[in-house]
Amino acid sequence: MLFNSIEFALFLPITFVIYWFVVGNNLKIQNLFLVAAGYFFYAWWDWRFLSLLILSSLIDFGIGLTLSKTESKNKRKILLWLSILMNIGILGFFKYFNFFIDSFQDAFTFFGYQIEAHHINLILPLGISFYTFQTLSYTIDVYKGKMKATNDVVAFLAFICFFPQLVAGPIERAANLLPQFYKKRIFEYAQASDGVRQILWGLFKKVVISNNCSIYVAEIFTNYDSYSGSTLFLGTVFFAFQIYADFSGYSDMAIGTARLFGFDLMKNFNFPYFSSNIAEFWRRWHISLTTWFRDYIYYPLGGSLFSKWKTARNVMIIFLVSGFWHGANWTFLVWGFLNALYFLPSLLLERKKEVNSNKWSIQKPFKILGTFFIVCVAWVFFRAPNVSTAFQYLNRLFSSSFFELPSILTPKLDMVYLMFNILFLIGIEWIQQEKEHGLDLKNVSTIKRRILYLLVFSSILLFGTFGKEEFIYFQF
Amino acid sequence: MKEFIRKISIYLIIAIGIHVLLGFFADGSTDDFYQRFTSKTQSSLIVGSSRAAQGIQPEVINKILSDREFYNFSFTLNNSSYGEIYNNAILKKIDKKTRNGSFILSVEPWGFIVNKTSKLLSDNIDSISILSKMHYLSLYPNYEYLYRFIKRGWGNILIKRFENKILNSQKANLSSISGSWALLHNDGWLEVNTTIDQVNFAKKLKSAQNLYQNTFDNSKISKLRILAFENLIEELKKYGKVYIVRLPAHPELLKLDNKMMPNFNADMLVISKNHKVGFLDMTVNANKYIYTDGIHMFKTSGASVSREIALRIIELEKHN
Numbered sequence: 001m002l003f004n005s006i007e008f009a010l011f012l013p014i015t016f017v018i019y020w021f022v023v024g025n026n027l028k029i030q031n032l033f034l035v036a037a038g039y040f041f042y043a044w045w046d047w048r049f050l051s052l053l054i055l056s057s058l059i060d061f062g063i064g065l066t067l068s069k070t071e072s073k074n075k076r077k078i079l080l081w082l083s084i085l086m087n088i089g090i091l092g093f094f095k096y097f098n099f100f101i102d103s104f105q106d107a108f109t110f111f112g113y114q115i116e117a118h119h120i121n122l123i124l125p126l127g128i129s130f131y132t133f134q135t136l137s138y139t140i141d142v143y144k145g146k147m148k149a150t151n152d153v154v155a156f157l158a159f160i161c162f163f164p165q166l167v168a169g170p171i172e173r174a175a176n177l178l179p180q181f182y183k184k185r186i187f188e189y190a191q192a193s194d195g196v197r198q199i200l201w202g203l204f205k206k207v208v209i210s211n212n213c214s215i216y217v218a219e220i221f222t223n224y225d226s227y228s229g230s231t232l233f234l235g236t237v238f239f240a241f242q243i244y245a246d247f248s249g250y251s252d253m254a255i256g257t258a259r260l261f262g263f264d265l266m267k268n269f270n271f272p273y274f275s276s277n278i279a280e281f282w283r284r285w286h287i288s289l290t291t292w293f294r295d296y297i298y299y300p301l302g303g304s305l306f307s308k309w310k311t312a313r314n315v316m317i318i319f320l321v322s323g324f325w326h327g328a329n330w331t332f333l334v335w336g337f338l339n340a341l342y343f344l345p346s347l348l349l350e351r352k353k354e355v356n357s358n359k360w361s362i363q364k365p366f367k368i369l370g371t372f373f374i375v376c377v378a379w380v381f382f383r384a385p386n387v388s389t390a391f392q393y394l395n396r397l398f399s400s401s402f403f404e405l406p407s408i409l410t411p412k413l414d415m416v417y418l419m420f421n422i423l424f425l426i427g428i429e430w431i432q433q434e435k436e437h438g439l440d441l442k443n444v445s446t447i448k449r450r451i452l453y454l455l456v457f458s459s460i461l462l463f464g465t466f467g468k469e470e471f472i473y474f475q476f
Numbered sequence: 477m478k479e480f481i482r483k484i485s486i487y488l489i490i491a492i493g494i495h496v497l498l499g500f501f502a503d504g505s506t507d508d509f510y511q512r513f514t515s516k517t518q519s520s521l522i523v524g525s526s527r528a529a530q531g532i533q534p535e536v537i538n539k540i541l542s543d544r545e546f547y548n549f550s551f552t553l554n555n556s557s558y559g560e561i562y563n564n565a566i567l568k569k570i571d572k573k574t575r576n577g578s579f580i581l582s583v584e585p586w587g588f589i590v591n592k593t594s595k596l597l598s599d600n601i602d603s604i605s606i607l608s609k610m611h612y613l614s615l616y617p618n619y620e621y622l623y624r625f626i627k628r629g630w631g632n633i634l635i636k637r638f639e640n641k642i643l644n645s646q647k648a649n650l651s652s653i654s655g656s657w658a659l660l661h662n663d664g665w666l667e668v669n670t671t672i673d674q675v676n677f678a679k680k681l682k683s684a685q686n687l688y689q690n691t692f693d694n695s696k697i698s699k700l701r702i703l704a705f706e707n708l709i710e711e712l713k714k715y716g717k718v719y720i721v722r723l724p725a726h727p728e729l730l731k732l733d734n735k736m737m738p739n740f741n742a743d744m745l746v747i748s749k750n751h752k753v754g755f756l757d758m759t760v761n762a763n764k765y766i767y768t769d770g771i772h773m774f775k776t777s778g779a780s781v782s783r784e785i786a787l788r789i790i791e792l793e794k795h796n
């Protein structure tokens with residue numbers, strides 16, 4: 001079920017009414033209802049894969065409970081690895097099986113041996129990368145003693161299948177979200193109305209920015225060999241906004257929806273394109289995944305505690321794993337590798353960490369544009385169907401035709417509207433940098449608030465593209 | 477909670493109200509099909525693919541055949557190739573009281589094909605057609621259509637109207653405008669305005685040739701479609717006279733037409749004789765006309781062909 005679909009527009013109010021008015025007085029039943037709603041939401045995509053979700057949840061619930069009763073270090077280690085192997089095994093099978101088969105076949109062919117590979121026709125279960133990481137974080141935290149194992153199976157299932165963030169995050173930590181299922185939720189007007197505003201802002205990003213950018217991105221990336229370098233650059237800029245508006249728009253809608261039900265989810269994007277350097281960009285982009293890798297891979301590897309080279313190695317590992325997490329394609333690995341390369345100079349030169357600062361300086365706009373530019377170059381690998389196409393695209397982009405005027409793609413006026421809306425997005429987010437989201441309008445006068453609602457609503461109505469465009473991160 | 481629900485309800489009612497209102501502004505500028513789903517049921521129809529949608533102008537024919545009022549209910553090959561789905565839609569669009577109607581059935585080889593791999597039953601051939609998803613074909617405003625097929629926010633209806641007004645004011649000087657735009661008239665004719673300079677036309681013709689060649693490589697003649705066409709003729713005869721018309725296309729594309737169905741004219745003639753209806757082959761003077769892309773006639777040529785069709789219908793009716 002897509003957040004920007006008519007099905008969800010019906011599902012949400014019905015769930016909301018039952019949640020607060022029918023089962024609102026009993027916490028257990030309310031949680032049970034959230035489990036049912038979560039499973040219904042998931043089954044709407046494909047009910048057959050519901051069993052995987054339930055299996056994954058029950059494995060970690062069981063292992064968590066057993067861990068809490070086991071004191072032997074060895075047994076605890078075995079239990080942890082059992083959880084990791086089961087979860088990563090399921091994820092790996094569905095997501096990476098065919099990729100490894102292809103890669104082995106290519107490797108053998110390279111050395112002159114022809115082997116016949118057998119592929120399995122697999123469907124990637126929706127949201128598997130997200131809920132697998134969420135359940136894993138619970139087991140790891142219990143193992144490390146960072147939190148107590150829960151014996152409330154309903155709360156645990158509700159934590160894993162909480163529908164606002166089930167299929168594309170934010171990847172919540174049990175320590176933050178699970179305790180919210182133990183406490184009676186009280187409806188708060190301010191929280192709910194802010195949730196609705198965040199949903200509206202997310203919807204604007206998805207249907208006005210992302211869906212419209214995707215039209216031009218698809219055209220430019222498909223026929224890149226017939227466009228000038230400047231048009232290809234425009235294509236990468238549009239893709240940068242497409243993916244940002246798509247994913248952060250989804251996160252806004254997820255966080256806003258959760259707030260309607262009295263839950264607070266973690267912030268997933270913090271206006272990343274206003275970053276002055278690549279390290280800052282990664283502190284602001286897909287925060288729930290980046291911090292997951294930091295806490296469960298980077299720190300256990302030693303983080304930055306040892307030599308520079310070990311730190312560089314650790315950075316390289318998390319970026320490569322991050323790339324691989326996104327998909328079974330070499331393009332994502334190159335994307336991860338490139339980001340790690342961007343990261344390394346400041347790390348090796350031991351430049352002081354620059355904190356997110358709004359302090360204005362003459363260099364700041366140049367730093368922001370520079371960071372945006374290198375991020376855009378990396379996005380080419382993320383979007384291209386394969387590595388060689390990405391290189392050809394970049395080769396053409398950085399040719400003399402980069403200095404030509406970009407082709408005006410038709411329909412012309414639609415492109416003008418899109419540019420106008422992108423500027424509107426940048427303007428609002430620049431002003432709201434210190435806030436939780438673009439429409440976080442606490443302490444703003446009623447008249448200004450209403451003008452902004454009107455502008456956002458009008459943009460959705462006039463320029464929004466609806467339809468069946470899935471969120472990009474659904475494929476991961 | 478009450479305050480929250482009250483406010484949300486107000487905003488929702490306003491949003492729904494605006495959408496209801498915007499539905500009334502949808503017209504021929506909204507998209508290439510919408511208006512055909514809002515017009516009333518008809519007594520005389522022009523049916524076929526986009527060649528007919530852009531090429532046959534009811535206004536021109538109605539002036540000559542003043543005793544009837546044609547309505548163009550043609551779409552595109554994807555949506556209105558002959559088959560059960562299109563047949564049902566056509567029959568739904570006819571005013572059931574009609575007895576002396578007239579029906580122009582535009583034909584081309586591509587309207588009788590299916591994908592080579594197609595093993596579907598007759599009712600599934602056209603599952604991608606918009607007609608297979610529509611229940612209401614004569615409803616104003618047609619919210620079913622707007623909901624299902626307008627992928628932009630409905631406010632875009634106003635923008636399209638505004639854009640169309642500006643573009644139509646520049647119709648006289650097409651060469652100053654690059655690109656093209658369309659307007660669906662109240663009688664169902666789709667007017668396409670585009671520059672037709674030699675360079676652009678050559679590009680479009682090449683692309684049309686590639687498209688048809690590709691379709692040829694991947695398609696086969698469908699007996700089901702031919703059968704459906706013959707059934708349609710019999711059904712329409714209950715409401716009036718039927719004329720099969722083959723519209724012209726650029727000679728290069730007619731070559732591909734004839735490659736797909738080498739005996740097309742002869743086949744159509746046999747069908748027309750079997751069902752005792754007229755067959756008009758308008759391809760004889762194909763090189764006389766101007767085309768926007770090789771497939772579709774430019775509006776001035778469309779008017780000429782429409783006039784010629786009307787005159788030949790008069791001639792045919794004289795002889796019967």
